[in-house]
Amino acid sequence: MNEDAPLSARAAATRQRILDAACVEFAAKGLAGARVDEIAARAGANKRMLYAYFGSKEDLWLVVLEDAYAAKRAEERALDVEALPPVEAMRRLVEFNLRYTAAHPEFVALLNQENIHRAAYLQRSAQVPAMYSPLLDSLRAVLARGGAAGVFRRDVDPLQLYVTIVALGHFYLANIHTLSTIFGAGLEREAALREREAHCVAVVLGYLRP
Incomplete structure (x- = not known):
């Protein structure tokens, strides 16, 4: 995804949900213990979107x-x-x-x-x-x-x-x-x-x- 391109309101909301979900998962389980599947599910998104917005x-x-x-x-x-x-x-x-x-x-x-x-x-x-x-x-x-x-x-x-x-x-x-x-x-x-x-x-x- 082009990081310089502005996100739509919907995309920005999805990105923020992923960030919020990741914060909860990482705080509870650490980097090693957190799972991308669980972060995506908590955010109501899919792994493809997570990787598109954030990479790894x-x-x-x-x-x-x-x-x-x-x-x-x-x-x-x-x-x-x-x-x-x-x-x-x-x-x-x-x-x-x-x-x-x-x-x-x-x-x-x-x-x-x-x-x-x-x-x-x-x-x-x-x-x-x-x-x-x-x-x-x-x-x-x-x-x-x-x-x-x-x-x-x-x-x-x-x-x-x-x-x-x-x-x-x-x-x-x-x-x-x-x-x-x-x-x-x-x-x-x-x-x-x-x-x-x-x-x-x-x-x-x-x-x-x-």
Whole structure:
């Protein structure tokens, strides 16, 4: 299929259904376990259409990954942290990353699976690195404003900070069932999420304090 040719409304809807179905199947079963037949059946399409729109199952996996990253970045951009005071901007970013991960377990599952493959498919993507370069620029600007205002330390690496922010929420939610079993607590409950959210914010803001 000519990727430069615009899709009809019907074709675009079919393509989106295939993507949605693939996301569910891949999140549940991984790349190796998911079957093209099941994805097509879930989407109400046929395998011929799936291959026409996406090529191989591996190509479809990459598109699903790219869409998952793009969806998160779109919501992150909507926070408009550049318009907020530095401390509030950082608080929103920390809270967002925890809450987004909690609301999108499929994102956690897809990333965990891609790490099993050592990012072999993501390495083929030009889109995802391009999405995150502006994010680091935005975070760097927030840190600079906070440093100028005397509320943040001035020696913070924005990449290291962003990885820490993501890790504080991702590890908790990626391992929520084992953690709940080990510690005998319902860590998925809203009250527990609020407690974790407050802790993550306190950790990041405490680190940034000059």
